[in-house]
Amino acid sequence: MFIHSKDPLESVGGTETPEDVYLNRRKWLRAAGFAVGAGVLGGGGYLGWRSYRGSDEAVIQSGRSVGNETVEIAPEAPQLSYEEQLLTSYPATRDERFTYGRYETERAEAARYTNFYEFSSTKLTWRYIDDFNPYPWEITIDGLCRNQTKLDLADFQKLYADDMVERQYRHRCVETWAMAVPWTGVPLANIIKAADPLPEATHVRFVSFMRPDEAPQQQTDEYPWPYVEGMTLAEATNELTLLATGIYGQPLLKQHGAPIRTVVPWKYGFKSAKSIQRIEFVNREPGTFWTTLMPEAYPFESNVEPDVPRPWPQNSERMLGTGEILPTQLYNGYGDYVAKLYPA
Numbered sequence: 419m420f421i422h423s424k425d426p427l428e429s430v431g432g433t434e435t436p437e438d439v440y441l442n443r444r445k446w447l448r449a450a451g452f453a454v455g456a457g458v459l460g461g462g463g464y465l466g467w468r469s470y471r472g473s474d475e476a477v478i479q480s481g482r483s484v485g486n487e488t489v490e491i492a493p494e495a496p497q498l499s500y501e502e503q504l505l506t507s508y509p510a511t512r513d514e515r516f517t518y519g520r521y522e523t524e525r526a527e528a529a530r531y532t533n534f535y536e537f538s539s540t541k542l543t544w545r546y547i548d549d550f551n552p553y554p555w556e557i558t559i560d561g562l563c564r565n566q567t568k569l570d571l572a573d574f575q576k577l578y579a580d581d582m583v584e585r586q587y588r589h590r591c592v593e594t595w596a597m598a599v600p601w602t603g604v605p606l607a608n609i610i611k612a613a614d615p616l617p618e619a620t621h622v623r624f625v626s627f628m629r630p631d632e633a634p635q636q637q638t639d640e641y642p643w644p645y646v647e648g649m650t651l652a653e654a655t656n657e658l659t660l661l662a663t664g665i666y667g668q669p670l671l672k673q674h675g676a677p678i679r680t681v682v683p684w685k686y687g688f689k690s691a692k693s694i695q696r697i698e699f700v701n702r703e704p705g706t707f708w709t710t711l712m713p714e715a716y717p718f719e720s721n722v723e724p725d726v727p728r729p730w731p732q733n734s735e736r737m738l739g740t741g742e743i744l745p746t747q748l749y750n751g752y753g754d755y756v757a758k759l760y761p762a
C-alpha cells in the first residue's frame with residue numbers, strides 16, 4: 419500500500435467547493451507559497467491596480483465598489499502581487515457548448531495521477547514538484563510570424579482577459595486512462611491570429627521549460643529534454659485547441675503544467691505540452707519528445723483512434739477515480755470539430 423506523504427492538492431490549491439471562491443483564492447495563494455493579505459503585496463507593478471486593507475476580494479475587484487459597500491482606497495496602497503494578478507482571471511465564463519457526456523473527474527483524483535516526466539516517470543508527480551517555481555513566467559512567441567513577442571504571463575492574462583473561457587473537456591492518455599475536467603484558457607487561434615504567421619508557416623512547435631535544478635529527471639540524459647510538441651497550423655487554430663492557464667476554476671496546479679499549457683482534446687494527452695515557454699511557427703513537421711523516443715507508438719499526428727493500437731489496444735479507456743471502463747470514441751468524440759482536418 420502506498421502512503422501519501424501529503425495532499426496532492428497542496429502543491430498549489432485547496433479542496434474547496436466552487437462556492438468558496440473567496441477561500442479558494444486565499445488557499446491557492448497560501449499553497450503557492452505566498453503570504454495573503456495587505457502589506458505583503460507588491461512585487462507586481464504590472465497593472466497598477468490598488469489593493470485594500472483586509473479584503474482579498476476587494477483586491478480582486480480592483481478599485482471598484484464591492485457589493486453594496488463602497489470600499490476606501492488606501493492612498494499608498496501596495497499593488498497586487500504577481501499571483502494575485504493571475505487570480506483575477508478566475509473564474510472565467512463557461513463555454514456551454516462543451517459538456518463531458520460523463521461524470522466530471524474529482525479534482526483530487528486528477529491531481530494525484532499525472533504524467534510529467536520532467537519530475538517523475540511515476541504518476542505521483544505532485545510528490546516531486548516542490549522545487550518547481552513557475553512564477554513569474556515568460557512565454558515567447560516567435561519563428562515564422564510577423565509579430566514576435568515575449569510576454570509575461572500576468573500581462574498575457576490581462577491582454578486576453580476577454581478571451582478566457584472555461585471548457586469541460588474529455589482527456590484521453592495513450593496509456594488508456596481518461597478524465598473529464600474543466601480547463602480555463604484562451605483559444606490558441608486567438609493568440610496565433612495576433613502573432614500573424616507568415617504564409618510559409620505550416621506547423622507550430624511548443625517548447626516546455628528546461629530547469630534541471632527544479633526538475634529532477636532533467637538531470638539525466640535518458641530523455642530528449644526539453645519536452646517539445648507540435649501540431650499543424652490547422653490543428654493549432656482549430657477552435658478546440660486551448661492555451662490553458664487553469665483547471666477546476668483555479669490556476670493550474672504545478673503537476674498539471676503550471677502556469678500555461680496546451681489542451682488538445684481530440685489527440686492523446688502527450689500532445690498537450692505542459693509548462694510551455696515558447697511557441698514557435700515553423701515550416702516543417704517538428705521533431706517531438708515522444709516521437710523521438712518511440713516513433714511507432716507515438717507518431718506526430720496521434721489522434722485518438724480506437725481502432726489503431728498504439729501499440730497496445732486503444733478501444734476502451736478507464737476513468738480516473740471511478741475506474742469506469744468506457745468505449746473510446748474516434749477523435750475522443752470531437753469529430754464534429756476536427757474530422758474535417760483529416761479527410762479520408
Ligand SMILES: Nc1nc2c(c(=O)[nH]1)N[C@H]1C(S)=C(S)[C@@H](COP(=O)(O)O)O[C@H]1N2
Nearest residue numbers: 532533534535591626645674687688690692
Ligand atoms: N512537459 C510535459 N508535458 C506533458 C507531459 C510531460 O511529461 N511533460 N505528459 C503528457 C501526457 S502523457 C499527458 S497524458 C498529459 C497529462 O496531463 P495531466 O497530467 O494534467 O492530466 O500531459 C502531457 N504533457
Ligand SMILES: [Mo]
Nearest residue numbers: 591592687688
Ligand atoms: Mo499521456
